[in-house]
Amino acid sequence: MTVLRIEDLHTVVRSRGRDLPVVRGVSLDVDAGEIVGLVGESGSGKSFTALSVLGLLPEGARVTSGRILVDGEDLVALRERDRRTRRGSTVAMIYQDPMTALNPLMTVGAQIAEGLRAHGIRGPEAKRRTLAAIEEVGLPKPDRIARSYPHRLSGGQRQRVVIASALALRPRVLIADEPTTALDVTIQQQILALVDELRTEHDLAVLWITHDLGVVARIAARVAVMYAGRVAEQAGTRELFAAPQHPYSAALLASIPSPTDTERGPLPQIGGAPPDLAALPAGCPFEPRCAYREDRCATGEPEPVHRGGSDTACFVPRERWGVRGDAMEEPA
Amino acid sequence: MSLRYLLGRVAGMLGTLVGVAVVVFVVLRALPGDTITAKLGTQAATLTADQRAALRHFYGLDSSPVTQFFRWFGGLLHGDLGVSMDTGVPVTHLIGDALPVTLELAVLAMVIAVPVGVLFGMLAASRPGAVRDLSVQGVGLLGLAVPEFVVATVTVAWLASAFAYTPSAGTYVSIGDSFGGNLRQMLYPALVLAIGLAATVMRTTRSAYLEAAGSDFVRTARGKGVTEARVRFRHILHNAGIPIVTMVGIQFGYLLGGTLVVEQVFALPGLGRLLLDGILHQDYAIVQGVTLLVAAAFVVVNFGVDVVYRLLDPRTRSEGRRA
Amino acid sequence: MTRAATLVAPAPRTAGQPSLPRRIVADRNGLIGVVLVGLLVVVAVVSLVHLGQDPLAQNRTGQLAGPSGAHWLGTDQFGRDIAARVAAGVFASLRVALVSVGMATIVGGLLGVLSGFAGGVLDAVVGRCTDVLFAFPATLLALALVAALGHGWFNTAIAIAVVYTPIFVRVARGPVLTVRESEYVKAGRVLGFSRSRLLFRHVLPNVGAPIAVQVALALSWAILTEAGLSFLGLGTQPPSPSLGLMVSDARNFFPDAWWTLLFPALAVVVAVVGLNMVGDGLRNALDPRRS
Numbered sequence: 001m002t003v004l005r006i007e008d009l010h011t012v013v014r015s016r017g018r019d020l021p022v023v024r025g026v027s028l029d030v031d032a033g034e035i036v037g038l039v040g041e042s043g044s045g046k047s048f049t050a051l052s053v054l055g056l057l058p059e060g061a062r063v064t065s066g067r068i069l070v071d072g073e074d075l076v077a078l079r080e081r082d083r084r085t086r087r088g089s090t091v092a093m094i095y096q097d098p099m100t101a102l103n104p105l106m107t108v109g110a111q112i113a114e115g116l117r118a119h120g121i122r123g124p125e126a127k128r129r130t131l132a133a134i135e136e137v138g139l140p141k142p143d144r145i146a147r148s149y150p151h152r153l154s155g156g157q158r159q160r161v162v163i164a165s166a167l168a169l170r171p172r173v174l175i176a177d178e179p180t181t182a183l184d185v186t187i188q189q190q191i192l193a194l195v196d197e198l199r200t201e202h203d204l205a206v207l208w209i210t211h212d213l214g215v216v217a218r219i220a221a222r223v224a225v226m227y228a229g230r231v232a233e234q235a236g237t238r239e240l241f242a243a244p245q246h247p248y249s250a251a252l253l254a255s256i257p258s259p260t261d262t263e264r265g266p267l268p269q270i271g272g273a274p275p276d277l278a279a280l281p282a283g284c285p286f287e288p289r290c291a292y293r294e295d296r297c298a299t300g301e302p303e304p305v306h307r308g309g310s311d312t313a314c315f316v317p318r319e320r321w322g323v324r325g326d327a328m329e330e331p332a
Numbered sequence: 333m334s335l336r337y338l339l340g341r342v343a344g345m346l347g348t349l350v351g352v353a354v355v356v357f358v359v360l361r362a363l364p365g366d367t368i369t370a371k372l373g374t375q376a377a378t379l380t381a382d383q384r385a386a387l388r389h390f391y392g393l394d395s396s397p398v399t400q401f402f403r404w405f406g407g408l409l410h411g412d413l414g415v416s417m418d419t420g421v422p423v424t425h426l427i428g429d430a431l432p433v434t435l436e437l438a439v440l441a442m443v444i445a446v447p448v449g450v451l452f453g454m455l456a457a458s459r460p461g462a463v464r465d466l467s468v469q470g471v472g473l474l475g476l477a478v479p480e481f482v483v484a485t486v487t488v489a490w491l492a493s494a495f496a497y498t499p500s501a502g503t504y505v506s507i508g509d510s511f512g513g514n515l516r517q518m519l520y521p522a523l524v525l526a527i528g529l530a531a532t533v534m535r536t537t538r539s540a541y542l543e544a545a546g547s548d549f550v551r552t553a554r555g556k557g558v559t560e561a562r563v564r565f566r567h568i569l570h571n572a573g574i575p576i577v578t579m580v581g582i583q584f585g586y587l588l589g590g591t592l593v594v595e596q597v598f599a600l601p602g603l604g605r606l607l608l609d610g611i612l613h614q615d616y617a618i619v620q621g622v623t624l625l626v627a628a629a630f631v632v633v634n635f636g637v638d639v640v641y642r643l644l645d646p647r648t649r650s651e652g653r654r655a
Numbered sequence: 656m657t658r659a660a661t662l663v664a665p666a667p668r669t670a671g672q673p674s675l676p677r678r679i680v681a682d683r684n685g686l687i688g689v690v691l692v693g694l695l696v697v698v699a700v701v702s703l704v705h706l707g708q709d710p711l712a713q714n715r716t717g718q719l720a721g722p723s724g725a726h727w728l729g730t731d732q733f734g735r736d737i738a739a740r741v742a743a744g745v746f747a748s749l750r751v752a753l754v755s756v757g758m759a760t761i762v763g764g765l766l767g768v769l770s771g772f773a774g775g776v777l778d779a780v781v782g783r784c785t786d787v788l789f790a791f792p793a794t795l796l797a798l799a800l801v802a803a804l805g806h807g808w809f810n811t812a813i814a815i816a817v818v819y820t821p822i823f824v825r826v827a828r829g830p831v832l833t834v835r836e837s838e839y840v841k842a843g844r845v846l847g848f849s850r851s852r853l854l855f856r857h858v859l860p861n862v863g864a865p866i867a868v869q870v871a872l873a874l875s876w877a878i879l880t881e882a883g884l885s886f887l888g889l890g891t892q893p894p895s896p897s898l899g900l901m902v903s904d905a906r907n908f909f910p911d912a913w914w915t916l917l918f919p920a921l922a923v924v925v926a927v928v929g930l931n932m933v934g935d936g937l938r939n940a941l942d943p944r945r946s
Contacts, residue, residue, distance in 0.1 A: 087555055
């Protein structure tokens with residue numbers, strides 16, 4: 001069952017009197033109990049997509065068209081007051097850096113209870129649910145944790161608190177903005193396992209934003225690869241890793257170091273830089289960096305097509321890639 | 333906050349206070365002319381050498397500077413600030429009469445300035461670069477740039493023409509005599525003092541608020557669905573509050589030594605006027621006593637600010653085991 | 656009146672940037688500040704050559720006359736030309752400000768650089784002395800010093816200089832410590848460059864930026880303080896023209912003879928606003944994050 005449906009989302013940022021398109025027609029579905037990885041470089045529009053869903057775009061940014069449906073309700077059409085009440089209760093978010101995501105001057109318990117109170121849960125009920133939320137994320141002695149200030153907790157403990165706070169109201173959609181990047185490797189694994197477990201338990205629809213394909217392989221059932229504000233390719237994780245249908249996905253996959261590589265050659269890189277959003281090329285935005293480009297790539301922007309188990313926004317099918325040689329440009 | 337930290341800070345503060353006493357002593361002993369000439373004026377010329385020596389002995393001016401310092405410093409420790417050469421009244425009594433006036437003025441100015449400064453600082457920071465920000469900042473700069481003596485002068489002139497009220501030293505009503513009468517006399521000088529203070533508080537609030545508003549935890553709070561008003565006050569302002577409280581405390585310290593102009597123009601018998609009279613009449617026991625007291629108060633206030641700062645922030649409030 | 660010690664992180668010099676004056680003027684606040692301060696400097700210079708009226712010349716028939724063609728800004732209670740007196744007062748203010756801040760910058764800056772660079776006992780002694788001076792509210796310290804030194808513009812300048820010296824010590828010392836520990840100075844030491852060469856080649860250029868900002872703020876504080884002391888009768892003595900004294904004299908004739916108060920007050924405000932804006936412009940121009 002589809003919980004989160006993003007339909008043709010367009011978001012712009014006002015900069016020096018011009019609207020820069022940062023999300024350009026993103027469509028994406030996340031089912032209940034499903035984790036979808038949203039992958040891309042910084043500036044690809046993945047964070048703006050997530051903030052659009054949450055309704056927390058920074059000053060100067062706005063959704064210009066499209067719909068964001070959660071259980072059939074269009075969040076974009078809501079007034080700001082109703083939008084606020086959906087935050088935390090319908091859509092929640094966990095963040096990259098647990099060291100800065102919590103208010104240093106409030107106890108952990110007060111910060112979780114604050115979210116409950118913002119949605120009308122008060123008094124002993126708020127207290128009970130705060131402790132339950134802390135317990136649920138596997139922290140020992142919930143009443144003691146609740147009375148602690150964030151600086152007394154380790155990074156992993158804080159990230160658990162952030163997760164507890166996000167899930168305290170049983171939201172339908174969880175947006176995870178690289179919640180493991182700032183943590184040690186062993187803690188990363190614990191947090192991954194925790195989110196995975198809570199996802200099954202509560203039938204959560206999870207949108208997991210990352211630039212780390214390794215994390216995606218580990219946790220996501222499906223992946224959407226973003227480039228220059230659009231979804232370049234959307235596919236099942238297994239299918240994407242086995243046979244990427246978009247040259248950009250292929251290039252991303254090729255740049256992951258693999259432990260089975262016996263030859264210690266230089267790691268391939270993607271040549272060139274992501275396009276300037278103020279001056280997008282007329283054709284496919286990846287065309288200038290693409291090793292398989294054909295003439296028409298420079299003139300028209302490809303619409304997504306279903307090909308080889310993927311939805312890919314590319315004119316050139318995988319079968320034609322071979323004739324042009326290696327996808328990657330060797331680093332200088 | 334650990335006891336050890338507190339003891340360290342107290343020791344440091346005591347050291348600074350001794351340094352302050354030395355500076356006051358050295359600066360005010362290097363005065364031009366000696367106190368006897370200052371006291372007796374032209375009569376000093378008629379003194380015989382013996383009379384002069386006797387007087388020097390009486391005032392303790394014939395011993396070495398180091399002995400004089402320790403005698404003076406020993407007196408300080410017993411609460412003896414010496415005697416006014418002009419009137420013969422102990423300096424501690426004069427200060428005891430003047431201090432409440434200055435304290436009341438300072439507190440009143442703070443009570444007016446802090447809410448105004450904080451609110452306008454928040455208003456300016458709510459939309460950096462917008463018209464409201466630029467106008468608040470412009471007015472704030474003017475508040476700092478128009479000298480107190482100008483505002484005070486204009487206010488007194490306005491009071492005289494509008495209410496036919498002219499402040500004079502003889503008509504001061506203490507808060508014990510009449511609360512309303514006292515407030516009528518103190519309100520305008522406090523308002524004059526509050527202008528510069530409010531501008532300073534506004535600037536601090538604006539920058540601290542902007543800094544806190546950019547923090548990740550503010551986004552977390554919004555992400556929980558917390559109302560915008562609560563985000564602003566409970567999260568942003570609370571975190572911005574630490575630098576604001578520090579600034580307010582330091583300003584209060586400055587104020588104890590900075591009411592002079594206003595006391596002079598409004599003819600209020602506070603510490604500033606006492607000091608000014610002491611300077612004009614070359615009554616150096618008064619100058620020494622007031623300077624020392626205000627500087628010591630300033631040191632103690634700064635220490636208090638530091639302690640409050642540490643109490644406000646749970647990260648420095650207690651060191652201990654992690655949960 | 657507060658002493659604000661603003662620290663700006665030392666900025667490594669980058670090639671190809673526009674020159675500092677150009678960057679200050681490019682900043683909107685900086686440009687306004689430079690214009691305002693420039694205006695006052697012109698006024699002060701004009702006062703030196705007495706183009707118009709003698710600021711001390713009394714006139715028994717034209718007392719407290721409003722602005723007119725003969726006296727652009729009117730006359731005071733002795734019939735003296737306000738315009739000429741304001742110009743001379745601006746000159747007096749700038750003289751005290753420049754002399755005091757100049758002394759404080761040289762003495763404080765040198766002490767800060769030396770104590771930061773040398774460390775050890777010198778650093779400890781200098782640090783302790785600045786702590787004690789910082790323990791006095793600025794205005795009070797200036798007053799006590801004036802009480803001890805006596806009146807007159809030069810004594811006022813010395814008092815203000817003493818108040819501001821510890822600030823320059825701190826402002827100069829901070830960047831020196833940073834630079835001293837930086838890799839390129841350590842590398843220079845390994846390469847066997849002399850201490851003085853390191854000091855002049857690497858340390859001083861980095862200390863310049865924060866000191867420049869502080870100089871602008873110190874000048875504005877000095878002008879306010881000089882005016883305040885003169886207003887109280889502790890600074891410049893009559894009949895010498897001084898902005899603070901003029902406001903003090905005007906007390907008895909305000910609001911009827913409003914020009915006697917408005918113009919000297921305006922001169923102080925323009926100076927303080929202008930110097931603060933120059934300081935803002937300097938800070939923005941020197942802030943590496945803004946270029």
